[in-house]
Amino acid sequence: MTAEGLDNFAYEPARSHESMAARRHYWAVAIGLQRVDGLEVSPYVQKMAADYVNGGRTLEETGQLVRVYHGDTARNDAHADTREADLVAQRIAELLAAAPFYLVPEMLVKVHRYLFQDLDVKVYHPGEFKSERMVKQEDILNGDSVLYADPLAYDMALKGAFTTEQGKLYTSLEGDELADFCHFLAFLWQIHPFFEGNTRTVAVFSELYLNHLGFNVSNEPFASNARYFRDALVRAMYRNVAAGIFPDESFLVAFYENALGRANKRLNREDLICTALFENPSLIRNINPSKALNKQSVRPS
Numbered sequence: 199m200t201a202e203g204l205d206n207f208a209y210e211p212a213r214s215h216e217s218m219a220a221r222r223h224y225w226a227v228a229i230g231l232q233r234v235d236g237l238e239v240s241p242y243v244q245k246m247a248a249d250y251v252n253g254g255r256t257l258e259e260t261g262q263l264v265r266v267y268h269g270d271t272a273r274n275d276a277h278a279d280t281r282e283a284d285l286v287a288q289r290i291a292e293l294l295a296a297a298p299f300y301l302v303p304e305m306l307v308k309v310h311r312y313l314f315q316d317l318d319v320k321v322y323h324p325g326e327f328k329s330e331r332m333v334k335q336e337d338i339l340n341g342d343s344v345l346y347a348d349p350l351a352y353d354m355a356l357k358g359a360f361t362t363e364q365g366k367l368y369t370s371l372e373g374d375e376l377a378d379f380c381h382f383l384a385f386l387w388q389i390h391p392f393f394e395g396n397t398r399t400v401a402v403f404s405e406l407y408l409n410h411l412g413f414n415v416s417n418e419p420f421a422s423n424a425r426y427f428r429d430a431l432v433r434a435m436y437r438n439v440a441a442g443i444f445p446d447e448s449f450l451v452a453f454y455e456n457a458l459g460r461a462n463k464r465l466n467r468e469d470l471i472c473t474a475l476f477e478n479p480s481l482i483r484n485i486n487p488s489k490a491l492n493k494q495s496v497r498p499s
Contacts, residue, residue, distance in 0.1 A: 221251045223417045228290035230421030234397045234428045237283035264288045285316040299410040303356040310399045327391045340475040341491040342482040346390040355389050380450040384434035397428050419457045429470045441474040441481040
């Protein structure tokens with residue numbers, strides 16, 4: 199008998215203790231996060247997810263079926279509108295189930311590489327950093343963009359953010375602790391180093407981090423309020439002094455209060471709209487004001 203065997207407990211695969219609630223959570227988050235980019239999974243993947251949740255298939259079997267389904271050229275052309283959502287959702291479920299985590303910049307890179315490995319390398323560049331700073335128009339900013347980091351600063355910014363975060367000792371993740379946690383996530387998102395999928399990457403990274411810290415995460419906010427999550431990141435990192443708009447992380451904190459089961463706050467995207475940019479589109483800062491979504495004094499619906 200080995201020393202490790204003195205307690206009479208054998209090592210077992212972690213998956214053997216996976217509950218139905220956990221399996222449901224993986225897929226609720228995975229499917230919900232596709233809505234960050236306005237994507238929806240196919241009925242086929244919804245069925246595959248249900249079979250996995252009910253114990254009819256393993257996650258590995260589900261993944262093989264989903265990838266075969268989209269690997270067929272004819273079918274792939276017919277269902278191109280759901281291909282990204284289906285394949286990325288499956289990979290998110292796999293990562294959440296495996297729960298790998300280490301608090302270093304490479305972890306963020308590995309999450310991105312894993313999520314987008316099944317998609318066109320020339321478009322998604324899994325695990326690769328951009329070589330040019332991009333902009334992205336946002337509905338709540340009347341078409342303005344957050345000022346993302348320049349590629350020259352990616353390595354420095356990520357190293358600095360993770361070094362600071364490694365010095366944190368979270369206990370309750372309430373009050374200032376949760377504010378610090380949300381600031382870290384928002385800063386990672388503002389760096390925006392990847393060609394596509396930055397928001398989904400940060401969302402999955404955040405759940406892996408929370409699980410690593412020992413906190414349980416509710417699937418409801420990610421499943422039902424994925425667009426709010428993205429807009430909350432926008433508001434956390436958007437600054438426009440002329441318009442009187444400054445970074446506001448309270449919306450992101452509210453999201454994570456719900457995700458951690460601490461509150462049941464109303465998450466309404468309307469609350470995040472920067473009215474001043476609609477009242478005076480000339481105040482738009484990072485996009486040519488002529489590209490404003492509404493060029494008149496009109497509040498978006």
